[in-house]
Every structure is written in structure tokens, then in C-alpha cells.
Amino acid sequence: MAHINDNFLKLPGSYLFSEIARRTAAYTAAHPEVSLIRLGIGDVTRPLPAAVTAAMAKAVVEMGTAEGFHGYGPEQGYEFLRAAIARNDYQARGVDVAPGEIFVSDGAKSDCGNIVDLFAPDCVAAVCDPVYSVYVDSNVMAGRAGEYDPATGRWSRLLYMPCTEENGFAPALPEGEPDLIYLCFPSNPTGTVISRTKLQEWVDYANRTGAVILYDAAYEAFVTSPGAPRSIFELEGARTCAIEFRSFSKTAGFTGTRCAYTVVPRELERDGAQLNQLWNRRQCTKFNGVPYVVQRGAEAVYTPEGQAQVAENLRFYQENARVIRTGLAEAGLTVSGGVDSPYVWVKTPAGIPSWDFFDRLLQEAHVVTTPGAGFGPSGEGHIRLTAFGEAEATRKAVERICAVL
């Protein structure tokens, strides 16, 4: 008799975005005349840059010819893309990362989820609170999280690192002894960055204790504050303690095109094994690479035209973020994020619960947001807004919210 992995059954039923979709659909069904503005899910709306579609179109033509056809590619990604990433995203910024340390994949979500395969089942993971749910859920599935306590919203074997207004949304070093440390900066959901000094403390801590930092830098392209780190590998000593996740999703609009990459430095070893080699083995066994056409599209992001078009998209979203941030602050709300990030993190007025504020904004302002409680207990009393909408709709959403307050 086959038995299931019963860790799956421990996962609480309703996933945040399904519950948002359910409440939104119920409201729309009851009020079909209302036009909602969605600033909830972090999905981009601007089309793919012209340099990207041109490269993809060319690659599609190639794939239809005997000479240009590409079958199985390297599981790690084509050399042309790995080299372009190393050169542009790292070496040009003075950061030492080689093409052989870059693994091209179909998404940062896949990599963040699959990376747990590499570690011992009894490793203790530390996560920020609030947090992107994939870090938690993938550890639950791997049997590492212990039991869920619905009263606290926490898992018994995970270490939680609160990120609150008080600590500037950058976690303090933990009290326990985590083996795996998930950090995401610019942060999803709080939209804040970590200072170089603070991040250096984490790198030093990991090197001292042997912990591995799983660094999610999916939003690094939004960093504008001078001195704020865009990669953990800018920090002294990170090559012996960190893995970094990056994505084309939010920079080049690849959420529906699927390309990302993970950096595993050669110096990163535990128990005498190179994690670069373990990840290589995992990917070669359970993954077959990213479509050739998509990799050609990603490569085009690094052309001068691609860079200019991506910069234009970023400016567009950054202006939305500014509109949300300043508009809501003027209306008297306490707001963070939105400067180095597409996410704006908003304190609910008078401390009302985040799902209540979500409902109120849905019903009265006709704006869909994301309740902070969905990201963990310390997210309670907040909502998350995203800058990925249309400019006009974003402006209108802010007006509507201000009018309701």
C-alpha cells in the first residue's frame, strides 16, 4: 500500500491568493456593476520589451528550420545566457560570480521550493515574519516544519524572525540556531531593503555558525537607494555561506514567460560537499532546462535596447509605487516600502485586522489588496499594495482609498 507524504496534510487549507480570489469573486458576483482595481497580486502588466520579443521571434523561426533547431539544451542553461548574466548582473558591478555558478531555471519560485532537496531533513529553517509563503510551505512538505499551531499561525520547528516597524523590517539575529536562513530583500511583502551593515552581520553570523543563507533577490532591480545591496555576493564572505535567487519576472516582465536563475558559489561547502555540485545533480536529474526561445529572450534583456526598455518599465512601476506611497502617507496612513521595491506596506488605521481592512477596501473603495496577515502573524495589521498596475488605475485606486478613510 502506497502511503502519502502526510506533511502535505498539515498545510492549512486555504492559500492566501485563493482566499483573496474567492472574496473578490463573491463581491463581483453580488455587485456586477462595480469596476474593481486590483493591486493585490504581484503580477506585472507591461508587455515584454521589444528587444525580448524580437529575439524570441527570431528564435522561433530558427526552431522551425533544420539548421537552427535546438533539441535538449544544457540543464544549467545555455552558455550564452549564463555568460551574459555573469557579466552584466555581477562582474560589471564588481561582484565575483562566474557563469558556472549560475543555474538558469523556470522560476525563482521553483528554485526556492526545490532547494530544500539539498539539505538534511532535520535542518532547522529560519524565516522572516511576514514572509513569502513558499519558503514555509516547501519546508512543511519536506517534513522540516513540525506542527502548525492555528492559534499563533506558526510552525513548531521553524524559527521566526519578526520584521516590524520597530526593527525597520530587518530581522535581528535569531535566538535559536538555524541551519537555513531565508532572507528576501527588497522584501516581499514589506517592500523594504536591508542595509549593507545589517546584511554583513548575517553573512558573518552564517559563516560563524555554518548556516546557509537562502537569499531571494527577485526584486533587486527596484533598488534605487545608494549603497543598498542588490546582491548578497557584494558582501565579504558571502561566497562561503549563501545561495542567491534572481528572476527576469519583475524586471523584464517574464511572469508568463518563465526564466530565472540561482547562483551557487563554488566555495559553498557543507559536510565536505560542494553545494554547486549537489544543485547541478538535482537539476540534471529533475529538470531539463529552460526553452531555447525563452533563453534567447532573456539574453536580449542585456542588449543596450533591452536595458533601456527594462529601465523604462521599471520607471513606470516605480512611479506607481511613489503615487501609492505618497498618496496614502498624505492621507495619514503609516506606509513603508515602495522606494526600492514595487511593494508598499501599509499599516491599517486604528490597528484593525488586515482581513477586515481588506474587506472594507474591497467593498467601499473597490480596490483589491493583500492582507498582511496572509504573510504571517507579524503581518497582521497591515496590507500590501503592488505597483504593477496601470498608471491611471493606480492613481484612481489611491484616490478611492483616501476617500474611504
Place this chain on the structure above:
Amino acid sequence: MAHINDNFLKLPGSYLFSEIARRTAAYTAAHPEVSLIRLGIGDVTRPLPAAVTAAMAKAVVEMGTAEGFHGYGPEQGYEFLRAAIARNDYQARGVDVAPGEIFVSDGAKSDCGNIVDLFAPDCVAAVCDPVYSVYVDSNVMAGRAGEYDPATGRWSRLLYMPCTEENGFAPALPEGEPDLIYLCFPSNPTGTVISRTKLQEWVDYANRTGAVILYDAAYEAFVTSPGAPRSIFELEGARTCAIEFRSFSKTAGFTGTRCAYTVVPRELERDGAQLNQLWNRRQCTKFNGVPYVVQRGAEAVYTPEGQAQVAENLRFYQENARVIRTGLAEAGLTVSGGVDSPYVWVKTPAGIPSWDFFDRLLQEAHVVTTPGAGFGPSGEGHIRLTAFGEAEATRKAVERICAVL
């Protein structure tokens, strides 16, 4: 201190295709004047069908416009593709599979590898011998395979089901009590099919014992023998005991374009849980769907033009298979497969070891093959040839092999 998943260290170092690549490269370096013909790796060579590239080109244009842009798609695949698959690959053949039971993915290899996440760590897996290595290696990584014995080439906790000339390359019901049963038909590497009666025995066995059959039907499009099953769901009772993996790789030439799907029937339950829901949860947590452009390409496979073009590609490869099969048989070799499969499984002459025969064909006939021993102990004394080459090169390779014998 983070500890690694030490099951990774148990995996024997050299992967079959890396070792082939190493020997081939060494020979080429020493004999740069020799032109090798590669009939080793199962990668297609025909370009994408015109219907597919036309649909992809159209989708690329859409992705460059505000109206046609697609961000995150459903993790399970777009409804247009799931519906086309259900209609064409199942319902039109009288097989009951609904769109909600189909999960579109980036590859049968990914799905075969990731499916192990769903089952208890102490499940016992049964694999055919010879076998596609991903079934074994993914169970090793999950800690289910026990210890490797280099003397036998076997893992202590896996059950091996020999597939030999004696049993017509269709395994007998096992002596032990496996919880997970990997079956692959048309078989990689032996190129043979299983009869409906035999497969029914397996389905009945699984329903009796509660085992789950993981059925890899990646090569079903090559089935031509009347009555041979193309899907396990053609069999009575399979909906309560089987998961099926399918791919566009070998039918429509998608090895470099990446699209596949897995069917998890709603009736498949273990420990009171629907496996369809577990897989859905797994995919929603660790996967973000297949590129929109690729899914539009896959959809076009089901248009009348797409079907005609795919049939033409299949005929091309089937003719190659016939050339290999009949050519080598005429030369006195014992040959199986190649009728309902792109793979031809060849007994080495006078029982010489398969790596020795590989070397001899490489050095004397200048043909790259795959040694059967690389697929497991019962593959010893065989080599695998693939029909995915060019027609002229395939003919020449057979001539060269015959001349050497």
C-alpha cells in the same frame, strides 16, 4: 550548521550520458578527421512543425502588446491546452480523462522526478531493469533507495523487475510488496510495448495491494501495433491506481521547447487523500506554469495541420527505426523494439560487455550508441540505438555497423 541531504552522496559519480560524452570527446580529440554518427541520446533532430512555430510566433507578438500580454498563468496550465489534451489524447480515443486531471508541465522528467514528493519516505519503489535512470535517482535523493552495491549495480531498498528477452521485456509481478511501481511503455530503453493483458494484470495487482503505478507514456505516439495500449487509462480500474506522464518532446519535437503533462485521476486516493489535490498543491507551491508562448505552441499540435505535421515527423523517425532494426537483424544481430518505439535494443554479439561493444562501434564503425549496462544490470550485453537521427546518417550508421561485424 547546515547539513546536506547525504543521499546525494550515495549516487554513483558518473552519469551515463556524461560518460558517453567523455569517451566520445576523447576519441574525437585523438581522431579529428573522423566523422561520427550519433545514435546515442534520445534527442530529436527534426524542426518544430510549422503549425507550432506559427502559433508561437503569434503568441510572441501578443506578449509584446498591452492587450495580448500574459503574466502569471495557472500553475496547472491554461484551460485551452488542458481541454485540447483531454479531448484529443483521451476522449477522442474513448478514454475518460477530464481537463482538471491534467497538469501541464515543463517536462516528463521534471514530473517523474518531482512526483516522489507526494509519497511517504519509507515507500518501497519497484523499477524495471533496465530502466530510465530518473526513477532510480529521484528515489535515491529522497532517501528511499537504501544503499548502492557496486558489485550488483543495485540499491538495497529498491525492487528490481528484470525485463529480458525471456519475458518479452515485460516484467513479471514482483515477489516483494512495492508501494510505487514505475512502468514505462513503449519502454525506454528496450523499445518494446506491453500487451493489454499484461498491463491489466499490473492494474489489478495495484488495486489489490494499494500500490500506485507511475506510468511513463512519453513514447506513446510511436505505438503502431494494433491493440497495444497507448495510455494506462485505457485499462479497467487504472483510475484508482495510476498516474500517467506524457510529453510533447518526442511527438512534436519539444525537447528544446519544454512541454509535457501528467494525469492524476480524481479517484486516485491513498490514506484518504486525493493525489490530484496533493499534486496540485505541490505544483502551486513549487512551480509557476509553462510559458504562455510554449502552451500556444503545444495547443497547435492538435490542429489538423499540426496533427499532419506531427504524423509526418513520426513517419520519418519510424522509417529510421525500421532501417536500424531490419539492417542489424539481417547482419545477424538479435534486435528488439523499433516497431512501436524510436528505440532499438540490440544484443551484443557473442555476449561481449556493452561498454566494450560501445567502444568498438565508436572506434571502428564511428557510431555513438548507448551501452545497455548504463540502464541497469539487466541491460548488460545490449546497446540502445535511437531513430531520431537524419535518414541518410542513420542508413550510413547501419552500414558501418554491419561492415564491422
